[in-house]
Amino acid sequence: xxxxxxxxxxxxxxxxxxxxxxxxxxxxxxxxxxxxxxxxxxxxxxxxxxxxxxxxxxxxxxxxxxxxxxxxxxxxxxxxxxxxxxxxxxxxxxxxxxxxxxxxxxxxxxxxxxxxxxxxxxxxxxxxxxxxxxxxxxxxxxxxxxxxxxxxxxxxxxxxxxxxxxxxxxxxxxxxxxxxxxxxxxxxxxxxxxxxxxxxxxxxxxxxxxxxxxxxxxxxxxxxxxxxxxxxxxxxxxxxxxxxxxxxxxxxxxxxxxxxxxxxxxxxxxxxxxxxxxxxxxxxxxxxxxxxxxxxxxxxxxxxxxxxxxxxxxxxxxxxxxxxxxxxxxxxxxxxxxxxxxxxxxxxxxxxxxxxxxxxxxxxxxxxxxxxxxxxxxxxxxxxxxxxxxxxxxxxxxxxxxxxxxxxxxx
Amino acid sequence: xxxxxxxxxxxxxxxxxxxxxxxxxxxxxxxxxxxxxxxxxxxxxxxxxxxxxxxxxxxxxxxxxxxxxxxxxxxxxxxxxxxxxxxxxxxxxxxxxxxxxxxxxxxxxxxxxxxxxxxxxxxxxxxxxxxxxxxxxxxxxxxxxxxxxxxxxxxxxxxxxxxxxxxxxxxxxxxxxxxxxxxxxxxxxxxxxxxxxxxxxxxxxxxxxxxxxxxxxxxxxxxxxxxxxxxxxxxxxxxxxxxxxxxxxxxxxxxxxxxxxxxxxxxxxxxxxxxxxxxxxxxxxxxxxxxxxxxxxxxxxxxxxxxxxxxxxxxxxxxxxxxxxxxxxxxxxxxxxxxxxxxxxxxxxxxxxxxxxxxxxxxxxxxxxxxxxxxxxxxxxxxxxxxxxxxxxxxxxxxxxxxxxxxxxxx
Numbered sequence: 063x064x065x066x067x068x069x070x071x072x073x074x075x076x077x078x079x080x081x082x083x084x085x086x087x088x089x090x091x092x093x094x095x096x097x098x099x100x101x102x103x104x105x106x107x108x109x110x111x112x113x114x115x116x117x118x119x120x121x122x123x124x125x126x127x128x129x130x131x132x133x134x135x136x137x138x139x140x141x142x143x144x145x146x147x148x149x150x151x152x153x154x155x156x157x158x159x160x161x162x163x164x165x166x167x168x169x170x171x172x173x174x175x176x177x178x179x180x181x182x183x184x185x186x187x188x189x190x191x192x193x194x195x196x197x198x199x200x201x202x203x204x205x206x207x208x209x210x211x212x213x214x215x216x217x218x219x220x221x222x223x224x225x226x227x228x229x230x231x232x233x234x235x236x237x238x239x240x241x242x243x244x245x246x247x248x249x250x251x252x253x254x255x256x257x258x259x260x261x262x263x264x265x266x267x268x269x270x271x272x273x274x275x276x277x278x279x280x281x282x283x284x285x286x287x288x289x290x291x292x293x294x295x296x297x298x299x300x301x302x303x304x305x306x307x308x309x310x311x312x313x314x315x316x317x318x319x320x321x322x323x324x325x326x327x328x329x330x331x332x333x334x335x336x337x338x339x340x341x342x343x344x345x346x347x348x349x350x351x352x353x354x355x356x357x358x359x360x361x362x363x364x365x366x367x368x369x370x371x372x373x374x375x376x377x378x379x380x381x382x383x384x385x386x387x388x389x390x391x392x393x394x395x396x397x398x399x400x401x402x403x404x405x406x407x408x409x410x411x412x413x414x415x416x417x418x419x420x421x422x423x424x425x426x427x428x429x430x431x432x433x434x435x436x437x438x439x440x441x442x443x444x445x446x447x448x449x450x451x452x453x454x455x456x457x458x459x460x461x462x463x464x465x466x467x468x469x470x471x472x473x
Numbered sequence: 474x475x476x477x478x479x480x481x482x483x484x485x486x487x488x489x490x491x492x493x494x495x496x497x498x499x500x501x502x503x504x505x506x507x508x509x510x511x512x513x514x515x516x517x518x519x520x521x522x523x524x525x526x527x528x529x530x531x532x533x534x535x536x537x538x539x540x541x542x543x544x545x546x547x548x549x550x551x552x553x554x555x556x557x558x559x560x561x562x563x564x565x566x567x568x569x570x571x572x573x574x575x576x577x578x579x580x581x582x583x584x585x586x587x588x589x590x591x592x593x594x595x596x597x598x599x600x601x602x603x604x605x606x607x608x609x610x611x612x613x614x615x616x617x618x619x620x621x622x623x624x625x626x627x628x629x630x631x632x633x634x635x636x637x638x639x640x641x642x643x644x645x646x647x648x649x650x651x652x653x654x655x656x657x658x659x660x661x662x663x664x665x666x667x668x669x670x671x672x673x674x675x676x677x678x679x680x681x682x683x684x685x686x687x688x689x690x691x692x693x694x695x696x697x698x699x700x701x702x703x704x705x706x707x708x709x710x711x712x713x714x715x716x717x718x719x720x721x722x723x724x725x726x727x728x729x730x731x732x733x734x735x736x737x738x739x740x741x742x743x744x745x746x747x748x749x750x751x752x753x754x755x756x757x758x759x760x761x762x763x764x765x766x767x768x769x770x771x772x773x774x775x776x777x778x779x780x781x782x783x784x785x786x787x788x789x790x791x792x793x794x795x796x797x798x799x800x801x802x803x804x805x806x807x808x809x810x811x812x813x814x815x816x817x818x819x820x821x822x823x824x825x826x827x828x829x830x831x832x833x834x835x836x837x838x839x840x841x842x843x844x845x846x847x848x849x850x851x852x853x854x855x856x857x858x859x860x861x862x863x864x865x866x867x868x869x870x871x872x873x874x875x876x877x878x879x880x881x882x883x884x
Contacts, residue, residue: 418705
């Protein structure tokens with residue numbers, strides 16, 4: 063038996079169904095935000111499956127959860143694969159979870175096939191990839207790659223003011239695991255993920271050989287005006303924070319429209335206060351998420367945002383806080399070649415492509431050779447409860463993954 | 474002693490200070506939303522003061538709270554004065570509360586002066602004038618004037634989904650009072666209120682003789698698109714509900730700007746979902762509050778809103794729900810004249826003016842002759858925690874009120 067032949071499509075699909083119950087929504091998606099009770103339940107589920115197979119389970123100071131299948135060389139650094147189990151508030155069943163379950167299926171397939179590897183093989187579930195509850199996203203992998211960032215991250219607060227430190231302590235209490243060193247050496251890293259875009263489906267192609275991740279920048283814009291009575295205050299006397307925020311947002315959408323539709327610009331979260339229908343808003347806060355493969359384009363648009371902030375919001379005042387910035391990531395040429403050659407050898411249609419979304423792999427790529435494997439998702443829809451993928455595609459990506467991990471674990 | 478001479482400026486000011494503690498905020502304002510525990514505390518406070526003076530206290534099916542000073546003619550319908558004790562989420566200490574405490578001070582002043590009136594004089598605190606928690610505002614007075622609306626109002630929900638019926642039951646349990654018939658006959662009604670605008674202060678005038686209330690319309694706009702991943706979805710493939718809502722809002726601000734700055738247009742509440750920084754919004758909901766002295770202008774702008782809704786939101790869809798409409802209210806000429814003549818007789822500077830804000834008096838005016846008395850507030854600022862007024866102006870308005878009520882109660 064090869065590892066690829068031991069991949070069990072039905073088991074993998076059932077594990078997705080089991081995980082989808084944890085934070086499952088009536089529309090068939092999941093709400094399993096980082097460090098929530100649903101996140102803790104998913105951690106306990108993964109740990110239970112791991113222990114049933116005799117794999118070791120441990121965590122680290124930011125709550126990343128590891129499952130370890132031993133290798134033959136006790137000194138060798140492990141190869142690692144995984145993704146995240148947290149979701150958007152109205153997220154899908156596959157975003158992140160597929161990468162964790164594919165990695166775990168790879169461990170099980172190696173076990174079922176009786177394959178010994180020189181290096182240990184680890185499956186990992188990174189903490190808080192989504193960044194919808196706590197900023198920034200891809201936090202667990204960032205702290206793993208840069209342990210010096212831990213202290214700052216622990217002080218982050220969610221939108222209700224809950225400290226990440228406290229939410230993490232709650233989660234680790236509800237889903238306990240032995241604590242190990244943060245940021246231990248890793249030989250190589252490969253992450254499987256649904257594409258979250260339409261290209262593979264459109265090309266009737268099963269495997270995306272991911273070459274790079276586009277750069278991204280995240281901001282919070284705060285517009286401050288003055289609360290006033292909606293019935294008595296003439297427009298000329300108002301400092302209407304939402305009217306100013308609307309002028310600014312309209313100008314930002316215009317300033318970020320590019321002719322080839324490559325720049326991604328999103329205002330995803332908006333809070334207007336005091337939020338009463340008959341009070342002129344005194345404050346409006348919104349987020350900006352901006353991405354492009356070319357970092358100089360992002361720098362240029364950031365300068366445009368700063369200019370518009372001052373131009374469009376008088377008589378209110380506005381400020382821009384940069385809460386995250388990732389330059390574009392290029393994956394390791396040898397890992398890219400290994401993924402491509404493995405898909406080829408398994409007779410799977412494949413294509414090289416960059417990733418539009420950020421992934422934990424972008425941080426780990428700064429620590430070791432890294433790559434990613436994409437599989438198609440229906441209509442390219444993600445961050446949506448109707449996100450979908452086929453059992454056959456999920457299994458195909460996992461077959462590539464297990465062969466790649468085996469090869470890397472014997473290098 | 475006349476009623477006006479018995480008005481006790483210090484007592485009135487102290488009562489405002491006592492009430493400001495119930496829901497008081499660090500910035501010196503109040504958060505005492507309708508049917509909240511803070512609202513119940515204010516009801517208990519008013520009832521305690523009333524009972525200490527031997528006045529009767531009762532409520533009705535929508536939770537309006539009445540304080541009654543008996544008259545000499547047991548058959549005569551009462552004259553009534555009051556306003557509301559609920560506040561905006563970040564409201565001031567005087568909006569509404571002044572009208573309730575001025576009415577109560579009038580009862581006490583009549584009592585202190587030993588004045589008997591033919592008709593009973595009632596002080597009233599209307600339920601949910603602000604409409605910030607439950608829609609629509611001025612609910613208690615509306616139901617008093619139109620008891621057939623009670624059943625509908627009881628089914629209203631707040632933004633968290635709490636039924637008004639349940640919040641009302643909780644409040645009446647925490648602040649119990651004998652229940653009386655809804656919408657009993659009233660001989661006349663006069664409401665005191667801070668101006669909530671800048672005109673009296675600018676004219677160094679103490680008393681506003683209110684002639685009318687401008688018309689208002691309230692709407693909820695819902696824009697629906699499709700959630701998608703912020704990093705992978707090209708703009709051309711997006712149905713971004715917030716981008717569409719921004720185009721619409723920008724066009725609405727433009728379409729409602731009038732050359733003499735008379736039309737009031739406010740977007741006060743905005744909700745964008747799922748509210749995650751890296752998900753393209755699938756839904757955006759916002760409120761519109763629009764007011765003008767001329768109802769035909771409101772009808773014309775409503776038609777413009779409907780037109781823009783379709784024009785500006787493609788490829789998303791949008792709908793407009795009208796949740797409230799009040800035509801302009803003209804107050805009773807005899808009550809207006811009485812307020813004016815009383816201010817004149819007391820030697821107080823006064824001017825006639827319409828009200829920019831809606832008030833409970835607009836509903837009661839459909840049931841009996843009604844009028845209003847305005848006093849200045851600092852810089853015209855209201856619906857804001859820094860709302861302010863002077864003890865002297867509050868007392869002056871109350872002196873006019875007690876004389877007007879005495880005259881009406883002997884007619």
